[in-house]
Amino acid sequence: MVKAMLGLIKSATGTALLKGKPLTQQLSQVAYVPQRSQIDWDYPITVWNVAMMGCTLQTGLFRRPSRQSRELVKAALQRVGMYENRDHSLSNLSGGQQQRVFLARALAQEAELLILDEPFNGVDQKTESIMFDIFRELKAQSKILFVISHDLSETLDNYDQLLLLNKRVIAQGARHEVMTKDNLLAAYDAPVWSIAP
Structure with a gap:
């Protein structure tokens, strides 16, 4: 479903809209946090570089990140409690820490819509608490969160x-x-x- 919404695969019917316009025409306003199973955790990349990917649309793929982009990434990593780990390899982190890094990437993008696919799978209580605090902050900023979950627990009260x-x-x-x-x-x-x- 998410891949169809983002135009990565052809949808059988329908079109996903954001503020009345096709989502595929405003992908710069969409941040995506994939399922943990969709990521190659052995890829040699640092926490900082993963979070900086959220600014790629602003800076360009092969350009040096701007001061503003670096400040956005620093703030995002601080918000999720991962700034101190910025030089660590993603593969050396716990599942909860990895998920917080991908949330930081989404925050650095400053998108209107955040799509999170099974964000609580394999995370610890600390990460879950941080994520729900951030979700509340994003709601207060009128951001839209689309969270895919199979969890039928009390966390559903947060939506x-x-x-x-x-x-x-x-x-x-x-x-x-x-x-x-x-x-x-x-x-x-x-x-x-x-x-x-």
């Missing part, structure tokens, strides 16, 4: 709107409207137990 999918839209709205017994049965084709009210 304004939910979209329940299984090859089609099952339900959309507030948690109490979406996370009903009937909707979950339709989505998972089996009863789902232990869902908090």
Whole structure:
């Protein structure tokens, strides 16, 4: 779904819009944090260079980063608690630290829409707490967050709107409207137990 939204694969039907315009026409306003499984963690790159990738659209691929870009990256890494690790190799970090680095990359981009694909998989409590604090800050800045998750836990309370999918839209709205017994049965084709009210 995310790849279709971003125009990386052809969509069977429909178009993703951001503020009334096709998303594919304003990709500079979209920051993407991929699933951990989609990243080559052995690639020899530093924390600083990963975060600096968020400024590539501003500076250009082969140009030296501007002072403004360096300040954006520094602030983003500080915000996620990874500035002290800026010279470390990405492959030497824990899963939570790696995820925070990719969030810093998205923050450095200063996009209007952040798409996060399974951002809480394999992260520790500290990282989860930092991420939700940042999500609240971004909401206060009127940024749009699109978080893909299979987690049916209490973390769903942190989102304004939910979209329940299984090859089609099952339900959309507030948690109490979406996370009903009937909707979950339709989505998972089996009863789902232990869902908090």
